[in-house]
Amino acid sequence: MKTLQLTIITLFFLSTTLFVNGQVKTSMIEKRVDSVLALMTLEEKVGQMNQYNGFWNVTGPAPEGGAAQKKYNDLRKGLVGSMINVRGVDQVRAVQKIVVEESRLGIPLIIGFDAIHGYKTTSPIPLGEAASWDMEAIELSARVTALESAASGINWTFAPMVDISRDARWGRVMEGGGEDPYLGSEIAKARVRGFQGDDLSSVNTIAACAKHFAGYGFSESGKDYNTVDVGTSTLYNAILPPFEAAQKAGVRTFMNSFNDLNGIPATGNSFLLRDILKNTWKYEGVVVSDWGSIGEMIAHGFANDLKHAAEYAALAGCDIDMESSAYVAHLVSLVKEKKVPLALIDDSVKRILTLKFELGLFDDPYRYCDPEREKAVINSEENHQAVLDVAKKSIVLLKNDGNLLPLAKSGQKIALIGPLAADKNSPLGNWRLAADDNTAISVLEGMKEYPKNKLDYAKGVELIVGKTEFISEVNINTSDKSGFEQAINAAKKADKVILVMGEHGYQTGEGRSRAKLDLPGLQQELMQAIYSVNPNIVLVLMNGRPLTIEWAAENIPAIVETWHLGSQSGHAIAQVLYGDYNPSGKLPMCFPRSVGQVPIYYNHKSTGRPTIPAPNLVFWSHYGDEKNSPLYPFGHGLSYTSFLYEDLSISNDYKATAEIKVSVKIKNAGKVKGKEVVQLYLRDKFASVARPVRELKGFKLIELNPGEQKTVEFILGDRELGFYNNHGEWVVETGGFEIYVGGSSAATLQNQFELK
Ligand code: NOJ
Numbered sequence: 001m002k003t004l005q006l007t008i009i010t011l012f013f014l015s016t017t018l019f020v021n022g023q024v025k026t027s028m029i030e031k032r033v034d035s036v037l038a039l040m041t042l043e044e045k046v047g048q049m050n051q052y053n054g055f056w057n058v059t060g061p062a063p064e065g066g067a068a069q070k071k072y073n074d075l076r077k078g079l080v081g082s083m084i085n086v087r088g089v090d091q092v093r094a095v096q097k098i099v100v101e102e103s104r105l106g107i108p109l110i111i112g113f114d115a116i117h118g119y120k121t122t123s124p125i126p127l128g129e130a131a132s133w134d135m136e137a138i139e140l141s142a143r144v145t146a147l148e149s150a151a152s153g154i155n156w157t158f159a160p161m162v163d164i165s166r167d168a169r170w171g172r173v174m175e176g177g178g179e180d181p182y183l184g185s186e187i188a189k190a191r192v193r194g195f196q197g198d199d200l201s202s203v204n205t206i207a208a209c210a211k212h213f214a215g216y217g218f219s220e221s222g223k224d225y226n227t228v229d230v231g232t233s234t235l236y237n238a239i240l241p242p243f244e245a246a247q248k249a250g251v252r253t254f255m256n257s258f259n260d261l262n263g264i265p266a267t268g269n270s271f272l273l274r275d276i277l278k279n280t281w282k283y284e285g286v287v288v289s290d291w292g293s294i295g296e297m298i299a300h301g302f303a304n305d306l307k308h309a310a311e312y313a314a315l316a317g318c319d320i321d322m323e324s325s326a327y328v329a330h331l332v333s334l335v336k337e338k339k340v341p342l343a344l345i346d347d348s349v350k351r352i353l354t355l356k357f358e359l360g361l362f363d364d365p366y367r368y369c370d371p372e373r374e375k376a377v378i379n380s381e382e383n384h385q386a387v388l389d390v391a392k393k394s395i396v397l398l399k400n401d402g403n404l405l406p407l408a409k410s411g412q413k414i415a416l417i418g419p420l421a422a423d424k425n426s427p428l429g430n431w432r433l434a435a436d437d438n439t440a441i442s443v444l445e446g447m448k449e450y451p452k453n454k455l456d457y458a459k460g461v462e463l464i465v466g467k468t469e470f471i472s473e474v475n476i477n478t479s480d481k482s483g484f485e486q487a488i489n490a491a492k493k494a495d496k497v498i499l500v501m502g503e504h505g506y507q508t509g510e511g512r513s514r515a516k517l518d519l520p521g522l523q524q525e526l527m528q529a530i531y532s533v534n535p536n537i538v539l540v541l542m543n544g545r546p547l548t549i550e551w552a553a554e555n556i557p558a559i560v561e562t563w564h565l566g567s568q569s570g571h572a573i574a575q576v577l578y579g580d581y582n583p584s585g586k587l588p589m590c591f592p593r594s595v596g597q598v599p600i601y602y603n604h605k606s607t608g609r610p611t612i613p614a615p616n617l618v619f620w621s622h623y624g625d626e627k628n629s630p631l632y633p634f635g636h637g638l639s640y641t642s643f644l645y646e647d648l649s650i651s652n653d654y655k656a657t658a659e660i661k662v663s664v665k666i667k668n669a670g671k672v673k674g675k676e677v678v679q680l681y682l683r684d685k686f687a688s689v690a691r692p693v694r695e696l697k698g699f700k701l702i703e704l705n706p707g708e709q710k711t712v713e714f715i716l717g718d719r720e721l722g723f724y725n726n727h728g729e730w731v732v733e734t735g736g737f738e739i740y741v742g743g744s745s746a747a748t749l750q751n752q753f754e755l756k
Pocket of ligand 1: 084114158211290291510
């Protein structure tokens, strides 16, 4: 046995040194994969398709009973191909050693982890980063996550989540790129590049995972894990594009979603996994189930028992079973009973082994396990600088009446109030499994870096009662107002009040849906009490989803959206409040006025009755008690300067060049340098399938000095002009189009052209 194992490893080592370029590498890997496959028993093949959690209960419910011993035994028997939630070079080395030295073939494990927005050094939540519209910054942030994860023994992250969502009730909006498929696709590519780099075998890169395939962001009523019922147009034009973009960017793995899509659970959905992903898109990477989602097909009412569920999943194209133990228990018999063809098992195993070769694990199973590297890379100064940079870029200035911001740097009395003002934990956000609690820079700490103002801090009110943790519900304080008085007194004496409010980091994320989107607990009451004694308030929002803040939008002069910004949160926020960084973030999701408007999104259809036909008539698409428009539209975000848009021109030579050129002039009309995200929206006026009232089809981030003007150009080709029809075919249709360019989805500068 031992001789066989050593022979294989030597062979692999030789093969990896022969790589000359991508082509050679691919064919060499194919050969090596085939040679390993030829040595494997059916049990060992199925073992590669089995993934176990580490030996504790971290990101989902763990199977009942003495699982640890069974897991050790299965590792020894070669019945485990990958693990999740094992981290740190010592732990990873320990599990790797078991399979390499004690299993028959010594095939190394892939080590996966939810490094979603950072590892120890935490980046802003992905929804926050999306607000930067800065693809280089987003890529760099993912690179930092990859660097630290890889240094800690991990070689696979379950990110990026590329689920489009129009529903802020869904807690996982914090993990995605927002509501728009175009922006979402650009972000998907940037994050895949950041995690995977150019060479997956480098010790600085890790495999990425596009998830959750598909439809998870459309869960009915925003309730996590809920059913998804969408038509072809929404599936193809809104849900699938970021996945396809990730696939084209070379993402090595996909994860299926928990939900059922039109009645078929995604885990056993061969239309999604087999027809679209593996056949139409010709995806050659690995598909992993979500945690326990194979077994959950029983609760869905789709599979009769675990064996039946394993059959469905394997036939559909799910290559790895995460924590259902369905494959390891039943796939061998399913093959023997001819219910699952051996060819499908071979196909899955080849995909998994290929990834192991690409990660360089056969070359050196311990390549991600260097303790010196772990010490040097984790929490390095460089990493903190990188996340600080993206944190600043993610902040969105929602409102700034009377130029209350930026704050003067001296001679001011500032009252800093709110349950999140000194919080060092919430800014770390939801998915920060490896980060140490209470390690974020708080707003209080950030503000103290500007010592020439007098700073008076009062918490005002507790947001949460009791402890908070990743897996449990949070308890909101709804009765204790004992801190109000001190906060009100501080506000009375201040020139300006900075109010830091929003959601605890554990109020968004998986399993964290909300039916109400207001400021939770007693925060609204405290805000109004403070306002009654001092209306010079800057509201600093810290939250993981759009909130309904209509009262604040009407009454509070300045509002800054800071999301959960990660390790460097307080520094980033203080630099924006004091004008050392001019904000340029733009909302990646609409802010609703009230929950009843949800799902609300800018790229909705027109309907047959879009406008009021005559005053007071009810027969149009509207609410009797609420406006149709959002409180803040998609793409909205202010700056400490202002930008003038003019001369929107179009050169229509589509027939000759298959592209339309659009150009527009933007001028910085204010007194400070600023960045602007120039956004282009398109409306296809009529089509064989009704198109949205406008759709983002291009954006450019530019920087302008005061008085400076720049011309920005966009090219619209087939990708921008076409859409998927109801047969899932990409079509570009002739007819009239309108173009809108500006600083948000409510842009009014308009032009049009005809596609002949
Ligand atoms: C469940 C989540 O839906 C998924 O995103 C995550 O990667 C897995 N758990 C593993 O923790």
